[in-house]
Amino acid sequence: MGSPPPSSAPRPSPPLSRRSVLRGAAAGGAMGLLAGCGGRSDAAFHPDAGPWRRYAGTTVNFISENTAPTAAIAADLRPFTELTGIRVNIVTLELSALAQKVALDLASGNGEYDVVYADPYQVLAPYAPAFADLREFTEDPGLPRLPGGLDDFIGTHLDAAGRFGGDGKVLALPYDCPTMVWQYRADLFKRYRDRMADDLGFDPMPSDNTTWEQYYAIARWFNDETDEVRYGTGHQAKQHDALMCDFSNLLWSYGGDYFDGGRRVGRIGTLDPGPCRLDSDAAIAGAEFYQRLLKIADPGSRTWDWDGLGAAFRAGRIAMCPNWHEYAASNKAAMPGKVGYARLLKGPVRSAGMYGGTGIAVSKVIPERRRRAAWLFVNWATTPKTQLANLASKVGGGTPTRTSVYAMPRVTAAQHRPSKMANMLSADAVKKTWRSDTIGLRPKIPMWAECDTAVYTQLSGMLAGDASPESAMRAATSRIDRIVARGG
Amino acid sequence: MGELTMGSLTTGPHRAERSSGRRIRLPLPGFAGRMMAPGLLVLAGVSLLPFAAVVVMSFSRVHLLGGLRLEGAGADNWTRLFTDPDMAWAWARTAGYFVLTVGGEMVLGTVLAICLWRLRHGRNTALSLLLLPMFVAPVIVGLLGRFLTDSTFGLYSWVLGQLGYHGDLMGDKTTAFVSVTLMDVWEWTPLVTLIALAGLTSVPSSVLEAASLDGAGLLRTLRHIVLPAIAPVLLVALLIRSMDALRYFDIIWNTTGGGPADATKTASVKLYETAFRFFDFGYAAVTGLLMLAVTTVVARYFVRLLDRKGLAR
Numbered sequence: 001m002g003s004p005p006p007s008s009a010p011r012p013s014p015p016l017s018r019r020s021v022l023r024g025a026a027a028g029g030a031m032g033l034l035a036g037c038g039g040r041s042d043a044a045f046h047p048d049a050g051p052w053r054r055y056a057g058t059t060v061n062f063i064s065e066n067t068a069p070t071a072a073i074a075a076d077l078r079p080f081t082e083l084t085g086i087r088v089n090i091v092t093l094e095l096s097a098l099a100q101k102v103a104l105d106l107a108s109g110n111g112e113y114d115v116v117y118a119d120p121y122q123v124l125a126p127y128a129p130a131f132a133d134l135r136e137f138t139e140d141p142g143l144p145r146l147p148g149g150l151d152d153f154i155g156t157h158l159d160a161a162g163r164f165g166g167d168g169k170v171l172a173l174p175y176d177c178p179t180m181v182w183q184y185r186a187d188l189f190k191r192y193r194d195r196m197a198d199d200l201g202f203d204p205m206p207s208d209n210t211t212w213e214q215y216y217a218i219a220r221w222f223n224d225e226t227d228e229v230r231y232g233t234g235h236q237a238k239q240h241d242a243l244m245c246d247f248s249n250l251l252w253s254y255g256g257d258y259f260d261g262g263r264r265v266g267r268i269g270t271l272d273p274g275p276c277r278l279d280s281d282a283a284i285a286g287a288e289f290y291q292r293l294l295k296i297a298d299p300g301s302r303t304w305d306w307d308g309l310g311a312a313f314r315a316g317r318i319a320m321c322p323n324w325h326e327y328a329a330s331n332k333a334a335m336p337g338k339v340g341y342a343r344l345l346k347g348p349v350r351s352a353g354m355y356g357g358t359g360i361a362v363s364k365v366i367p368e369r370r371r372r373a374a375w376l377f378v379n380w381a382t383t384p385k386t387q388l389a390n391l392a393s394k395v396g397g398g399t400p401t402r403t404s405v406y407a408m409p410r411v412t413a414a415q416h417r418p419s420k421m422a423n424m425l426s427a428d429a430v431k432k433t434w435r436s437d438t439i440g441l442r443p444k445i446p447m448w449a450e451c452d453t454a455v456y457t458q459l460s461g462m463l464a465g466d467a468s469p470e471s472a473m474r475a476a477t478s479r480i481d482r483i484v485a486r487g488g
Numbered sequence: 489m490g491e492l493t494m495g496s497l498t499t500g501p502h503r504a505e506r507s508s509g510r511r512i513r514l515p516l517p518g519f520a521g522r523m524m525a526p527g528l529l530v531l532a533g534v535s536l537l538p539f540a541a542v543v544v545m546s547f548s549r550v551h552l553l554g555g556l557r558l559e560g561a562g563a564d565n566w567t568r569l570f571t572d573p574d575m576a577w578a579w580a581r582t583a584g585y586f587v588l589t590v591g592g593e594m595v596l597g598t599v600l601a602i603c604l605w606r607l608r609h610g611r612n613t614a615l616s617l618l619l620l621p622m623f624v625a626p627v628i629v630g631l632l633g634r635f636l637t638d639s640t641f642g643l644y645s646w647v648l649g650q651l652g653y654h655g656d657l658m659g660d661k662t663t664a665f666v667s668v669t670l671m672d673v674w675e676w677t678p679l680v681t682l683i684a685l686a687g688l689t690s691v692p693s694s695v696l697e698a699a700s701l702d703g704a705g706l707l708r709t710l711r712h713i714v715l716p717a718i719a720p721v722l723l724v725a726l727l728i729r730s731m732d733a734l735r736y737f738d739i740i741w742n743t744t745g746g747g748p749a750d751a752t753k754t755a756s757v758k759l760y761e762t763a764f765r766f767f768d769f770g771y772a773a774v775t776g777l778l779m780l781a782v783t784t785v786v787a788r789y790f791v792r793l794l795d796r797k798g799l800a801r
Contacts, residue, residue: 104552107555127553299656301659
């Protein structure tokens with residue numbers, strides 16, 4: 001018997017070296033980095049599903065200011081997710097931070113944000129071409145119908161918050177609508193009504209005919225005649241956007257404006273507003289009155305933005321103030337039954353209350369299907385049902401932007417005390433303010449952020465005694481003209 | 489003898505020829521250099537490239553819509569820099585802020601360090617307490633200051649009210665500027681204290697004892713022995729604080745936003761405003777480069793002072 005042939009043993013593989021591991025890790029990292037640099041993928045799509053479910057499985061990113069309806073929606077997104085199968089990530093920021101994020105997102109083209117809280121002056125005007133025309137979605141039979149159509153939105157809101165440039169496009173749906181109204185201590189006015197009437201020669205109770213001169217007289221009366229409050233009036237006169245908002249109410253009431261055709265510039269918006277008109281006699285007169293009013297106001301006014309003013313009012317420092325109507329809920333919590341609301345005062349020409357509303361828009365930077373998925377959220381977030389839920393929310397609030405919501409019996413009832421929807425206590429005041437002839441609309445122009453700074457800086461100098469009203473207005477005019485000439 | 493001479497002559501040229509033919513080698517980076525190379529390249533990338541980008545932007549108009557685009561603007565941004573009165577005033581305020589904050593911190597910090605140095609018991613506890621403000625984030629200092637000075641619920645406002653001052657701290661140009669200055673001094677004086685104390689601990693006790701034996705009093709000892717001994721260390725503290733003070737932003741932005749009437753709007757606040765509120769990146773780039781130049785000049789000045797003291801290396 002011969003011996004079997006020797007079997008060949010398998011050659012042992014060399015051990016894995018550290019260098020190989022590092023090379024592999026580097027390659028993997030590079031691939032991951034490259035993948036990360038790319039934009040987000042398009043939305044999931046299910047053509048056979050119902051209109052609300054066709055984009056189930058998609059994630060929509062919504063960037064918003066810390067505002068009442070966003071707080072309410074963020075607290076309860078489940079209804080939307082159950083309806084659509086879409087997950088929503090909400091990023092809330094202070095407005096200037098939001099503007100930065102949006103600007104950089106649009107510049108990079110990454111399309112990180114699908115739905116944008118498009119502030120008319122810091123986002124919509126500068127970046128209008130970057131937002132989708134929502135009419136594409138409202139007219140698309142494959143997408144859910146917008147309840148009530150565009151006409152259900154308050155007309156001035158839709159123009160101010162949703163349009164830019166007069167080309168008819170609807171770039172955003174009105175989402176919130178803070179508006180400046182007269183907030184006053186109703187309990188004090190009631191208590192001292194007769195005394196004030198005797199001393200002042202007119203009925204001090206707020207009405208549509210009350211004038212700014214009467215407001216001034218009432219403020220002085222509270223300063224001089226009672227210790228119930230420290231001052232009659234307070235204002236948001238910090239060197240801040242708030243100061244421009246406060247002053248603008250008077251500017252418009254005296255017949256002044258920022259530009260020729262200011263109402264159209266504010267309502268529709270434009271790239272080229274023309275020469276600034278703050279140097280007009282009417283504007284100067286308004287500034288003179290504003291300076292005079294601030295001299296008798298709470299000295300803290302010059303350090304308050306709207307939040308500071310609201311806190312001072314709730315602390316009982318002042319008898320009245322112009323401020324955003326959405327402080328009604330906070331006022332009710334701090335001083336139940338003691339605060340009343342009225343349209344802002346009349347000047348020589350008209351009454352005007354600053355509108356601070358914003359719409360929500362769909363970014364055009366993102367892929368098409370994601371735009372449609374985003375539209376589902378925009379649609380849902382502004383439906384009458386959602387606006388009603390927001391209004392009743394414990395964590396949010398906000399105020400409806402649809403006329404149909406105000407007609408609901410539950411909402412109508414809430415406009416009178418006792419009310420479970422505190423913001424509705426100011427409904428009468430704001431509805432009067434939203435009319436075309438009384439709504440106050442700052443210029444909707446791409447360079448407004450810089451113009452705004454020029455305005456409130458000059459006003460702050462005026463209040464500090466550095467400049468007369470006339471010189472402050474002329475200086476502001478000159479600066480704004482230079483800014484506009486430079487372009488947005 | 490002749491043969492020996494011939495041999496020497498023959499060897500010479502040959503050696504010279506070999507010497508001239510030698511290949512010259514450049515020294516290669518050593519092991520340490522090669523290991524540091526990746527990090528240095530990354531640092532260069534994150535420093536030089538952004539700097540180059542800022543320089544380019546300073547001669548451009550920057551558009552964001554539809555992707556980042558640079559449109560050549562020539563020297564327009566630079567021309568605007570030198571004709572903008574707001575910018576000039578911002579730098580004037582920056583200079584005032586710099587002098588008051590750094591000056592205050594140096595004086596107070598040195599005094600506190602000397603007090604701690606002479607403390608016999610509880611020095612560590614006292615030092616720990618004194619250092620606390622330094623560990624608070626600047627933005628928190630700003631918010632804290634804002635609350636404390638609030639005319640409605642601020643503690644400082646209430647205290648001042650009890651003392652008879654009923655004005656609003658942040659509503660007046662002077663008091664607003666003083667307030668933000670004091671906030672900065674409060675926060676960063678401990679840093680100067682810490683640095684100065686480190687210097688004081690190195691003062692030779694033998695010299696102090698000799699001075700004491702010779703009859704030198706406290707003030708003379710401080711003036712002629714202690715302060716000269718710690719002067720180089722104080723220069724280091726001065727350098728550190730100077731760099732920060734020129735660029736300080738957090739406290740001012742969170743308390744006053746630059747107001748009232750631009751009274752607290754320093755160059756750094758204006759830079760932020762130009763870049764991230766107005767999105768005028770071209771002019772912001774110019775402002776940033778000017779700030780870089782100013783801080784570089786100041787830094788070079790202090791480094792030269794340190795060099796004269798023999799501490800630069």
